[in-house]
Amino acid sequence: MEYLPIILVLVLYFLGVPVAYALFGASIFYFTFFDAGMPADLVLQKFITATASFPLLAIPFFIMAGSVMNYAGISKKLMAMASVLTGHLAGGLAQVNILLSTLMGGVSGSANADAAMQSKMLVPQMVKHGYSPAFASAITAASSAISPVIPPGIVLILYALIAQVSVAKMFIAGYVPGLLMAASLMIMVGFIAKRRGYKPETKTRASLKQVIQQFAQSIWALALPVGIIIGLRFGLFTPTEAGAMAVLAATLIGTLIYKELNKSHFIPILKDTIYGTGSVTLIIVAASVFGYYMIWEQIPQTLTQSLLDFTSNKYLMLAILNILLLILGMMLEGSAAMLIVAPLVVPVAVQLGIDPIHFGAVVIVNIMIGGITPPFGSMMFTTCSVTKVPISQFVKEVWPLILALISALLIVTYVPSIVMFLPNML
Numbered sequence: 001m002e003y004l005p006i007i008l009v010l011v012l013y014f015l016g017v018p019v020a021y022a023l024f025g026a027s028i029f030y031f032t033f034f035d036a037g038m039p040a041d042l043v044l045q046k047f048i049t050a051t052a053s054f055p056l057l058a059i060p061f062f063i064m065a066g067s068v069m070n071y072a073g074i075s076k077k078l079m080a081m082a083s084v085l086t087g088h089l090a091g092g093l094a095q096v097n098i099l100l101s102t103l104m105g106g107v108s109g110s111a112n113a114d115a116a117m118q119s120k121m122l123v124p125q126m127v128k129h130g131y132s133p134a135f136a137s138a139i140t141a142a143s144s145a146i147s148p149v150i151p152p153g154i155v156l157i158l159y160a161l162i163a164q165v166s167v168a169k170m171f172i173a174g175y176v177p178g179l180l181m182a183a184s185l186m187i188m189v190g191f192i193a194k195r196r197g198y199k200p201e202t203k204t205r206a207s208l209k210q211v212i213q214q215f216a217q218s219i220w221a222l223a224l225p226v227g228i229i230i231g232l233r234f235g236l237f238t239p240t241e242a243g244a245m246a247v248l249a250a251t252l253i254g255t256l257i258y259k260e261l262n263k264s265h266f267i268p269i270l271k272d273t274i275y276g277t278g279s280v281t282l283i284i285v286a287a288s289v290f291g292y293y294m295i296w297e298q299i300p301q302t303l304t305q306s307l308l309d310f311t312s313n314k315y316l317m318l319a320i321l322n323i324l325l326l327i328l329g330m331m332l333e334g335s336a337a338m339l340i341v342a343p344l345v346v347p348v349a350v351q352l353g354i355d356p357i358h359f360g361a362v363v364i365v366n367i368m369i370g371g372i373t374p375p376f377g378s379m380m381f382t383t384c385s386v387t388k389v390p391i392s393q394f395v396k397e398v399w400p401l402i403l404a405l406i407s408a409l410l411i412v413t414y415v416p417s418i419v420m421f422l423p424n425m426l
Helices: 004-014 019-033 040-049 054-071 074-086 092-104 111-121 123-128 133-144 154-163 167-173 175-196 208-233 239-257 263-296 299-310 314-331 334-351 356-370 378-387 391-414 416-425
Strands: none
Touching (some): 004 019, 004 263, 019 040, 054 263, 074 092, 074 111, 074 208, 074 239, 092 123, 092 133, 111 123, 111 133, 123 133, 133 391, 154 167, 154 334, 167 175, 167 208, 167 356, 263 334, 299 314, 299 334, 314 334, 334 356, 356 391, 356 416, 378 391
């Protein structure tokens, strides 16, 4: 019976109840009917204290930074840079789509935000150039899985808080997995484009002069995420202060340099920030109370011991955890999956001698792949709702891309030195 709240969460979620309310309802159900020894005011107090964390302030700042960058014209500059670098390749616009998501990782930090933006910006252009709407939607959703892996992704911050590791090291650790995901998708798109006859966006490779010219125009957009990492590395600001600095820098770039940001954008930016922060914070609060129930019933300890009794081989354990994480990533939104799953599996990894930073990269890549996988992938639903492509057609096109991402996941999982190279330099 102690596992009934977990079953209740899944049942409510599959019935269409938002995950935050499902977690909240299951928690209240448990503490009301199963463990009345916990006073109701202490349960409610847990909702409040869950938000009393200074590092969590980084989330609204980075959400606002992403919104400011979109209105400031930074996204356009990144797209132009992506087009110059990859427009000549087979499946040119699809390659641009992937590279733009990679560059946007330091901007939006949110898979669903990136999927929604590129569904509006790039999918119509791809359809005009002869790509099928289903393939254009599939590559947009698949490439959006890259954005949260590259700093300053929100899930990187959440994992660092849960695993109690350095946010700066977690940020640094995201670069190589993100680039591996991008490379695997670009290779797969190249094969598909040649087989289907998808033409490059441009007939010839951009000259060195054109690349340098475009780089000069996009340098401020490209320098922003690099500046965040440098500032964190040298202790100039905390992750929370980095978010505030990103908002300030994006505002100055959009106002003084690109001159696309104006007063009329203030209200839309504020709305984006409030909506984004509200949805993430509500999940965090609900998951915190649900986590309190799991600790009360010692479920993490039970799961850890069960897995360790099954095998003490860390490579086999990583394979088991990969399968578990992929399945949960299919069913839950990224932040919710992170908050529910990470407290359960991180102790297992640590006990087997797996570096928590490396394991964080494995967890995040898993959850992001789950986000584009049927039946409940959140980026799948976001993309299809914008492009009006039927889920059945999307599913047919997305499987090769999922396989490409899984190949990157296997490298991240079983070659930890690739992931840990940059963090170890700190």
